[in-house]
Amino acid sequence: HEKIDIFKPDTHSHAEFGEAKSVRYLLYDVNPGEGFNLRRDVFMRVANLVKLLNEDEPWVLVLPPWGRLYHWKSQDLNQIKVKWSTFFDLASIREHIPVIEFEDYLKVMGEEVVEEIYYLQRYKEGWTNGKWEEKMDIRECIDRVPYQKDENDKWRGWFFGYENVYAKKFACLSVQSEAGNMKSFLMKNTTSRSVMLDRAEQLIHGRSGQHSTKFWDARRSMVFAKHLRDIGDEFRKEYLDSTDENDETILSNWPEMKKNHGDAKGGPYLSVHLRRKDYLYAHKEQVPSLKYAAKQIKELLKKNKLKKVFIASDCDENDFETLKDGGVAIIDQWIAAHARHFVGTYVSTFSFRIQEEREILGFDPETTFNRLCSESEEECEQPSKWKIVY
Numbered sequence: 001h002e003k004i005d006i007f008k009p010d011t012h013s014h015a016e017f018g019e020a021k022s023v024r025y026l027l028y029d030v031n032p033g034e035g036f037n038l039r040r041d042v043f044m045r046v047a048n049l050v051k052l053l054n055e056d057e058p059w060v061l062v063l064p065p066w067g068r069l070y071h072w073k074s075q076d077l078n079q080i081k082v083k084w085s086t087f088f089d090l091a092s093i094r095e096h097i098p099v100i101e102f103e104d105y106l107k108v109m110g111e112e113v114v115e116e117i118y119y120l121q122r123y124k125e126g127w128t129n130g131k132w133e134e135k136m137d138i139r140e141c142i143d144r145v146p147y148q149k150d151e152n153d154k155w156r157g158w159f160f161g162y163e164n165v166y167a168k169k170f171a172c173l174s175v176q177s178e179a180g181n182m183k184s185f186l187m188k189n190t191t192s193r194s195v196m197l198d199r200a201e202q203l204i205h206g207r208s209g210q211h212s213t214k215f216w217d218a219r220r221s222m223v224f225a226k227h228l229r230d231i232g233d234e235f236r237k238e239y240l241d242s243t244d245e246n247d248e249t250i251l252s253n254w255p256e257m258k259k260n261h262g263d264a265k266g267g268p269y270l271s272v273h274l275r276r277k278d279y280l281y282a283h284k285e286q287v288p289s290l291k292y293a294a295k296q297i298k299e300l301l302k303k304n305k306l307k308k309v310f311i312a313s314d315c316d317e318n319d320f321e322t323l324k325d326g327g328v329a330i331i332d333q334w335i336a337a338h339a340r341h342f343v344g345t346y347v348s349t350f351s352f353r354i355q356e357e358r359e360i361l362g363f364d365p366e367t368t369f370n371r372l373c374s375e376s377e378e379e380c381e382q383p384s385k386w387k388i389v390y
């Protein structure tokens with residue numbers, strides 16, 4: 001067994017639970033159609049479930065390798081089985097909860113196995129009398145599930161592209177529940193060393209939603225990997241006259257970093273997240289034409305007395321050769337997060353994650369919770385201000 005330092009001193013150490021309780025592993029996956037930034041949101045929900053579990057039992061969250069993402073179109077790059085450390089700083093995440101990469105999990109298990117899988121689904125009958133009620137029950141599978149039993153009674157599925165992995169047990173679980181309430185299910189109904197929740201996006205934030213410190217602790221722990229931040233910082237310095245010292249955006253170890261709104265000044269540029277592709281038809285009414293976007297950008301530059309603009313976009317002109325698509329997107333987010341003024345795209349989770357990053361850095365919310373409008377909107381409602389709480 002490879003020795004990996006997954007238990008940080010401030011989380012519960014294995015020894016604290018006594019020898020009787022051995023470490024258990026929670027795995028999860030998300031609906032294949034979901035993009036990178038919604039997946040980050042699902043991570044926060046599952047992370048806080050693991051946080052709760054660790055109050056009673058030592059559980060480690062197994063980070064689902066990235067891959068097969070609908071938006072990652074670069075053909076020539078090998079974009080499956082991508083480790084979390086490619087994008088995030090695991091030491092920072094471990095300040096919140098114990099986590100392990102899937103590859104390391106397989107080494108620890110010594111076998112390519114997931115012991116039990118629960119495929120989360122809705123209730124067939126929907127919400128009864130239209131009221132939200134917390135519940136979960138093992139039920140027949142409603143939709144066709146992406147797991148099949150082979151001739152040796154092994155459950156086969158995607159498993160992030162690891163072809164030999166199998167599960168011993170499989171069931172569909174209807175849920176109408178916030179992530180934290182899975183704790184009692186896991187503690188009462190499962191005993192295996194490893195349990196996987198597929199379609200984890202079915203679980204909602206609930207009480208650990210955007211207004212809670214729990215949400216923000218998980219969010220703050222998701223620090224981008226240093227090698228990506230460095231590329232973003234290099235670009236800021238070279239093209240945007242932006243450094244952390246001048247802009248008052250110095251990042252410290254997240255548990256100690258508590259900024260006030262307005263502490264951060266930001267680099268002397270405007271940043272825009274201009275979402276195109278599927279949004280051009282999915283949100284036709286709220287997404288501007290390029291011409292109208294340009295008009296708004298010009299006005300914002302004038303209003304904020306800025307001369308430079310950084311545009312993050314998924315439009316086709318993007319042509320980066322050596323970085324994985326996820327890496328480029330993170331650098332875009334990083335640079336956009338450091339601007340003096342930001343404007344995003346209607347309901348894009350990509351924009352939401354930039355807004356959160358700016359909250360962490362300590363920007364005035366007025367410079368953050370903004371979006372572009374389309375020419376057809378009579379009232380252009382601006383995004384809700386999800387302010388950081390400590």
Ligand SMILES: C[C@@H]1O[C@H](OP(=O)(O)OP(=O)(O)OC[C@H]2O[C@@H](n3cnc4c(=O)[nH]c(N)nc43)[C@H](O)[C@@H]2O)[C@@H](O)[C@H](O)[C@@H]1O
Binds near residue numbers: 035318330349
């Ligand atoms: C309609 C829904 O929209 C949701 O998208 P939305 O929230 O914007 O945000 P994401 O879930 O991140 O998905 C959008 C993906 O498109 C790329 N992308 C978008 N904007 C940029 C950008 O400025 N720069 C770069 N480099 N890449 C960008 C990137 O790969 C990103 O993860 C999706 O999660 C759902 O799957 C669904 O399609």
